[in-house]
Amino acid sequence: MLKEKLERCLCQAVQEAQKKGELPPVTMAQVSVERTQNSKHGDFASNLPMKLARSMQTSPLLIAEQILEHLPRLPEIADVIVAPPGFVNFVLRKEWLARQVNNILSARETYGDSVLDEECRIQFEFVSVNPTGPLHVGHGRGAVLGSTLANVFKSAGYSVEREYYINDVGSQITNLGGSLYTRYLQCLGKEASLPADAYMGDYVIDIAREIVDEYGEKFLVLSSDEASAELGRIGVCRLLKVIEKELALLRVDFDSWFREKSLYETGQYQYVMDLLRDRGYVQEREGAVWFETTALGDEKDNVLVRGDGLPTYFASDIAYHYNKFLVRKFDRVVDIWGADHQGHILRMQAALRALGIEPERFTVMICQMVSLRRGEEVVKASKRSGNIIALKEVIDEVGVDACRFHFLSRSADSQMDFDLELAKKQSDENPVYYVQYAHARIASILRIALEREIDYSGGDVSLLVAEPELSLIRQLILFPEVRDTVIATLEPQYLPYYARDLATSFHSFYKQCRVISDDEELSRARLKLIEASGIVLARVLGMMGITAPERM
């Protein structure tokens, strides 16, 4: 990419100057070229002279002048300018910019895609909600984040897998079974009271009723433990279907649904526990089995097997991550967890260390809480959904596109205040519609061109020299860089902000430049430009899982 090319040139220029003795022969500093924030400073800028100033004991401006002197000429660059206090600024050549329109048009929906030198398999695990109830808003945030990151990495050439981890064993499932059993008995007119920490949501009653309709009194003959276990299994199945459906509404789907239970069925859980024991990390005390994570960097030790003989969530999670890294051999794994799981990070990292897995292969993203408001009023959790704010209600009210855009616009690190009233009131002014409108507008003009049978395939892009045209092209070619920023930071909020900026550039161009006019040559060139704009808009919207409408 151009940025790297400029960095190499700068490096060369410094070495050249050093060879000629025009700059002191000190060790080279880290060369970096960045996009400028202000177009007055050109397109790219480097701070290299300021970084070298100290070791060279020379003023940054003088160093910059020397670099300029030895910088090779590049076809992409029209001008290189030294600016105080010591920047080297690059201005892109207009002809080169205009040619990029043809690049976009020939790459079309693959524009910006790249291929990695070596295959890299990356897994994103997200949502992974216990199948004990419907999804709430916070789950939606993680879902949108994960699915978007997966899209972004795919476009950068990674081999991506999206996984949902199903906790289908453990006390929560036992509890679900117990709750369902009570509701089942009640549906059949029997006296029964709910367990102390039962799932209270009305959805439990609905499922119990369905089970009565389907199986009748079949479970009455079983012992309460057997019946509860059986009903728990059925409940998990049904709730998973509900969860899958709700995620599909949000346009989130998975390549793999991994069942915790399978870790026990295949013996992997036992294998990993033995492994930890063999390596001397395991101790029995106070009637339980402990993993000595303190020695591996955690703040405290953690229990693997409880006094009652049942494994903890932590224990199976170690086996699960063993499976990810050492059985399925992902090069990299990204887990997206809610803020309430933050305390789980240190001990998982400790566990991976014990298993000999390089820590840089494992990333945990923490997604902060979402609270829902309607103006001043805090939206209360509904009893129906079991004391949560259901994701589905928010999707129904706000719409998928606006919902995804809204989630993506906030950094995962900050808590989110989702104001439904604002989201609805602004629906026309909502940035997501602003971006989509740009796409629809383009589609509309292209339809007219088609009606009038204007063939612009041979349009001459070198006619694109007006400032609105060039700034639009400058925005268009930022797309691959924005994508790479998301790859580097795992922060997708760059996408919605970029999409908005691109739409602004287009709308501004549209206002100032008539696309289809009496000047047929110019019309053809501009049709190319707007088609390229539509392609990039559709790409960035697509990455975010948002539709790019032809009409609205």
Add this chain to the structure above:
RNA sequence: GCGCCUAUAGCUCAGUGGAUAGAGCAUCGGUCUUCGGAACCGAGUGUCGGGGGUUCGAAUCCCUCUAGGCGCGCCA
């Protein structure tokens, strides 16, 4: 008490150690309105929570204090 996250314009939030800290909404004013006005152009508003430090340069890195959120179970 300990750990993680957050504090930026009236509101909701961006900001990858650089140049005059930016958007949207809200407010005020203008454009034009025959390719889609769900548009365009302009204006104002800031002790970047407080205080120290590192740096040629800090909203950004370090320390500290304050405020809020979330954790700190033989739950998941």
